[in-house]
Amino acid sequence: MKKRDLTGFAFISPWLIGFAVFTAAPFLATIYLSFTRYNIVTPPVWVGSVNYRRLFTEDELFWKSLWITVKYALVAVPLGVVAGVALAMLLNLPLKGMALYRTLFYLPSIVPVVATTVVFVWLLNPQIGLVNAILQRFGVIGPAWLQDTKWAFWSLVFMSLWGVGGSMVIYIAGLKDIPAQLYEAAMIDGAGVLARTRHITLPMLSPVIFFNLVMGVIQAFQYFSQAYIMTQGGPENSTSFYALYLFYRAWRYMDMGYASAMSWVLFLIIMLVTGLIFRTHKKWVHYGG
């Protein structure tokens, strides 16, 4: 190895060491731990495939939390993409004061999750919350939101739109990259707004949509903080997301082996879903030029 290479490695060594010690090693250790009984204090005891077998065959809450998480990924991610793209297109219009609007729409996404979540707990309070107060003005008696098994999950989906400003900025950057001559040519050919959106904007934006979709799906499968703060998985496990259940198994019940098995199932699911999205991307993602 050349000295120049050594210099490079020396510069990135803090990150490399951090990655090896705090990410790679625990990641690999969980493979072994998932086949053990382990409580972090006493040494792990090898138990074979018991954790996986019990997980798949007897743990109703595992399947329920997996379904809740899949449902969230299926609903909240596309919803976030649609809202993000729509907002970006609106905020890409050549109107006065647009920079201010973009800032305003982006601001919520830089507010810490915990602060946003606590505010939403109040907004969604059925008796004294702002959401139901507005609904009442239109003669609608709002539901009990976070306390209602039918509405708690949808409340979290609804709340996810609050942070759409983060992806919106990336979409705006993508829109700016679309060559203006494509629109000019289309307009000369008589294409209307819808046709231009359908045949120019969306295809040219598809690499950005693809990126946000992949990241959104991965984040959806790791959804934790909001449910942990707002509902703790309730009422009646209606918001028991996978990562939340995994956390409880690990830190509340000190069942690290079982939680490790759950984490590997989650990892494989994320890999599978991401792989599927990658496999389909050639059909709908268009790289300009």
Next chain:
Amino acid sequence: MGESNNDSGTWKAVALLAGAVLLFACAGSFSRAEAKRAHPERIPVRFWHMWTAEWKVVVERICTRFNESQDRYEVIPLSVPPGNADAKFMLAVAGGDPPDVMAQWNQVIPNWAEAGLIVPLDELMQPEELQRFNAEAYPIVRKIGSYKNRLYGITTGLNIWACYYRPDHVRAAGLDPDHFPETMDELVQWEDKLVRFDAGKHLQRMAYQPGFYTLYPALYGGGFYDDATGRLQLNTPQNRAALEFLVERRSKFGFDEVVRFESGLNASYGMDWPFISGAYSIAVDGQWRVEQIAKFAPNLEYRTAPIPPPRGGKKHATWSCGNFMIVPSGAKQPQGALEFIKFWSGIANPERAGEFYTWGGWLPLSPAVAASSHYRKYLAEHPQFKVFLEILPSEDVQPTPPVPYQMFLWDRISQAEQSAVRGTLSPADALARLDREMTQELARRKELGHDD
């Protein structure tokens, strides 16, 4: 020239790396530095607790008193956020740098004892101290702190729940506040007369806020654990009857209506307690409310009474929990920790400790603490507190089952309660599900080699 540049680059990189390592080392040494100590010459006893706000002040007062009484140890308290405290504690023990003593209120003793996270206190105590503790402490104190006949926790404040009621509401409803219901049937009659609806037929005032499910099975002669066999007993007629009573308190007004009514109430501490604002006429709550009412609503007229049992049920039977002290494995100063525990709990000096219990509105460790001059004065000033003290010695006050999967069991019981009181499942079905879930969990644990 190029070689020389490379050399210089390598040295710069090495220097940078060395700088970074130095920085980390400094950060490490800074993080280990304790806050400025009042008695640096003494042996430090690091104490973790989870109290915040007004409670933290009380805890720190007790620590100060301990430090004033000492010439050997200095207790250094640290308030750890309750949400992360358990995980932090486990990691600290696993990492070999735990505190010397921790105050807990979560159901952790069996689980942590089984995992070797905490040490038996009876090993640290002198035989005569242990003997005195076993002879003097209230039965529930011993039950809460013990696992497999070893003492792992010593309580510094017990919690008992009872009925708080508003004589003004009672009189206005044409009832006699001097004759609080003695059976659940009578309580239901009061409920019908005390409840209020607004013009839109929505609940305006609930007559009876029953608290939570685990308080009730003992009143019916039930419970979740059989001490004699060491086995769980979940889906029993007594436990079903208790859950049915709780469900009826909601179903008669409509499950959704009660959820909606309660979600608008901020049931936190201090002035926000809905009983103070008059949202409830009778509310089941813990003894610490006496102290809170004295602080935040000193002019409120209220009284207390035990939760009435069903006809033929048990009086003074309930579930209890408490704040207790544990000593982690690997504690550097276990004897200093024990000194502090004895000081606060009253094992060392009941007369002195009586005052600490009154600061937090806590129930005492033993009749000797209850007989202390401070505690008697407190009772004279707050006669409502006596009801809790009367319940305390009862053998029918039950702890959470002392099993190493206590947290899991607790969560599953809570799920069964939720499903029943929301009307998703009947009480019988909710308890049948609980039974099934626990049977599966026990089978899983057995297969994993746990010795339950």
